Amino acid sequence: MIDSLSSDTVVVGVGNTILSDDGVGVHAARLLQSDARVPAGVTILDGGTLGLDLVPYVSDASRILFLDAVNSGSAPGTRVRMTGKGLLGLSGGWSVHQLGVANLIAVLALASTKPQDIVVLGVQPAITDWGTSLTSAVEASLPQLVEAALAQLRQWQESAHDGLPLAKSPCTP
């Protein structure tokens, strides 16, 4: 039996790791992949910049946490949190460069058979030119992004029905 691609809670790091700060979400996801504090049953994905191709990995989840570089017009390293209807209202308009997280969230709203709780945790990038490392301001905010992600996962875990741990559904090989 081959398992489903999607589990009930999915963390998706989004971004391009060869474009400097654009990859901050992926860097955070990689840190979470080896963090023992992540609750059991949570799937952590390096989502790259796959856009709609991520649908199979998140469509069955009831909770999705995106970690991403978010241009909020603030100082580099500034963290933002977006959730709820605010995400849908902005759909299409805030992914400026390609079919990105906004389009993915929009398609999920249309195609998903159950309500989904979606949270985006973002960091303002400084530089998104070619480069494989983060700038110092964004690098400095990386641990806080990881902690914020863990806090979100804990909050979801505590609010899970009848206090049981999140359903375990391991990823495919």
Added chain:
Amino acid sequence: MARIVVDPVTRIEGHLRIEAQVDGGMVSDAWSSGTMFRGIELILRGRDPREAWIWAQRICGVCTMVHALASVSAVEDALSIEVPDNARLIRNIIAATQTIQDHVIHFYHLHALDWVDVVSSLKADPAATSKLAQSISDWPLSSTQYFKGVQDRIRTLAESKQLSLFGAGYWGHPAYHLPPEANLMAVAHYLEALTFQREFIRIHAVLGGKNPHLQTFLVGGMATAMDPNEPGATINPERMDFLVQVAKSAQPFVSQVYIPDVLAIAGFYRDWFGRGEGLGNFMSYGGYPQGSVHDYAAYFLPRGIILNRDLSKVYPVDPGNITEYVAHSWYQYSRGNQVGLNPYEGETNPKYTGPKPPYEFLEVDQKYSWLKAPRYDNKAIEVGPLARLLVAYASGQPDVKALIDTTLAKLNSPPAALFSTLGRVAARALETQLLADRLVGWLEQLRNNMATGKLSIFNGEKWDPSSWPQTARGFGFFEAPRGSLGHWVEIENQAIKNYQAVVPSTWNAGPRDPSGQRGAYEAALIKTPIAEPERPLEILRTVHSFDPCLACAVHVVDARGRPIPVLKQEDEAVRFLGGSERSETTK
């Protein structure tokens, strides 16, 4: 006369800007500008060539495996490595899976909305929709009840004003011709395509090791364990059964949903078999080796070039004839900007000389794009599914010839109809069917190899860098979903000295060359009728028919929001851009 700017072109991967001159309701000239800067060699220089693919697969946001495959192929070419048969088969299977998946997503989620008016589907009669669906296909999801359910979902979205979900559609535009029932059927299939994709991509999940970026590529073969007696092996008899079962799921979806939808839509837009023609020159590097990677004649989709729409002759491809120009691109070459450089000698020295943002128009008689202008033997060339199938058709590939002839007969059209916007749409669908049919065969070959004890999957003879020559260079290629992808690598003292990639959308979306020859998009837009300049749906139809992918790719989320698309018009009193007077209006 008006100048239309579409920036960014939506429902594509990457960032593309089109400027079009409209004269008497028709495009008289067009300029395509990729506004992203590429330069993968800046990342790869000095690295171990065996790990180049790990970085290269991040060049493109969405088709990561195509760059991984082109990269390992380039290094294998440089070091004269032949991969074992199982590695060839797995690569074909992974590649075909990617292409099938990409084509389905492109048609339903990125392109169909140029032909399908979602809002009109609210007026459809579900019973009539059911009748329509059953008249064109045996696909089981076709009841009145089913279509009513889909319509209710769209209505809920429309009432909550969330139809922007479908991404900047020009609902109600006079160029939409489908009856409401056809629109409703297409929206239902938009949703079904998501379900199809979800199951089908599990082939990659099994063969790729890690999701969603495949991790099993390897210079010399594949890093995939193959063992008939080992339950933990990636490829064992149980997994083969699963892969074959998933692969077979593509055939009914493609033949009963995708192809009938394309034919039905084409029937309502027959004019578009005569629009968007473009360059008339086509190239395919060849895809899906059936034996040795060097035996191009035996590829499932053969290698070749077609010139001037002449299907009676197929010219050979010599990668040495490929050059890139920067006369209209924001780069400078050390030997001047009029020369063309073969990618082995390629240089990427960015120098932006365009207008300072925010600006209204690009300086199109000077430099206006971040894309270089690739040329083959100094000719502008179109690449992509249409190019591949035309080369295969003209080469007499029997599967391709039979499928194209049958389809043209159904459409009551001559082969010349393929040189068009709808020709690209149709070719993409037909290629999906050809690959869906072939995919199962490659899996059966793999199963057969396993059953007969042929388990070799990696050729390690040249793994140790001490076995390499001091200098070496190689060309790796792959027919990606969107067209011909080439990677050029130069290795010196066991490290990468230079690396260049020429991607499909550079061929198609690139700017003019020093002699003024237009790129493929630019040529294809000429004579496009424009009903409403402020809503240039017709431009999107032709540009989307190429499946643009410029996702090289910053994708930073912009929380401040931006209008899409930005549309600007300027009448001739302000700025006259036609003919000889253009030079007077630019600095």
